[in-house]
Amino acid sequence: MVVEDEAVGEAGVLSRIEALCAEKGLRMTEPRRVIARVLSDSEDHPDAEELYDRVKAIDSSISLATIYRTMKLFEEMSIVSKRDFGDGRARYERKSGPEDHHHHMIDVESGEVIEFYNQELEDLKKRIAHDLGFELVDHHLELFGVRRKKKH
Amino acid sequence: MVERDYLDPNCPVTAACRQAVLRTYASLRGRGADERVAFEAAETVYSWHHPEVPRQRVPFVIADWLP
Numbered sequence: 001m002v003v004e005d006e007a008v009g010e011a012g013v014l015s016r017i018e019a020l021c022a023e024k025g026l027r028m029t030e031p032r033r034v035i036a037r038v039l040s041d042s043e044d045h046p047d048a049e050e051l052y053d054r055v056k057a058i059d060s061s062i063s064l065a066t067i068y069r070t071m072k073l074f075e076e077m078s079i080v081s082k083r084d085f086g087d088g089r090a091r092y093e094r095k096s097g098p099e100d101h102h103h104h105m106i107d108v109e110s111g112e113v114i115e116f117y118n119q120e121l122e123d124l125k126k127r128i129a130h131d132l133g134f135e136l137v138d139h140h141l142e143l144f145g146v147r148r149k150k151k152h
Numbered sequence: 153m154v155e156r157d158y159l160d161p162n163c164p165v166t167a168a169c170r171q172a173v174l175r176t177y178a179s180l181r182g183r184g185a186d187e188r189v190a191f192e193a194a195e196t197v198y199s200w201h202h203p204e205v206p207r208q209r210v211p212f213v214i215a216d217w218l219p
Contacts, residue, residue: 048211063218064211064215065191065215065216067215068211069212069215069216072215104180106193107172108196109168110171111171111173111175113183142189142193142196144193
């Protein structure tokens with residue numbers, strides 16, 4: 001995402017975004033203000049995921065959904081323009097500790113989430129990492145599926 | 153906007169999809185999963201229900217549903 005008028009200097013970009021928001025009649029909530037400030041301070045062109053990381057460092061209450069909603073709003077109101085996100089997917093890090101390590105089986109039909117742990121899988125992952133010349137330090141796994149129909 | 157087409161509350165498929173998306177996200181968050189993990193899982197569930205929606209549009213669609 002980039003500010004449309006990149007000729008504006010770094011110090012003036014925030015005012016530019018806020019001025020644009022005011023010009024468009026957009027109410028500036030605190031999350032929008034933080035997101036606008038982070039965008040202004042960015043020397044690169046962060047995607048929504050990177051923006052989320054930076055915003056989170058300032059206000060941890062701002063969710064990823066808020067980032068997407070705000071950027072969509074800013075884009076619709078021509079306050080920012082969207083660039084190609086590449087594949088659009090960040091590589092997420094799981095933050096749970098080893099003591100509660102588990103994975104998830106997710107029923108895509110219903111959204112039901114089942115936690116599971118499988119020692120064979122754990123050993124296999126370590127072996128794969130080892131064979132590739134790594135020591136495994138972190139990973140996460142979500143399996144997605146539909147329930148098999150019961151046979152009568 | 154194209155994504156608005158998928159928010160039709162009268163569409164039973166979308167209603168089921170929305171429920172599944174919300175449940176996935178809430179369940180994972182409730183179990184302490186990182187927000188990104190829960191969000192990505194919710195995207196995958198949505199994409200399963202709506203494979204016709206380009207993947208890069210999905211976060212913008214489900215963002216309207218999630219907290």
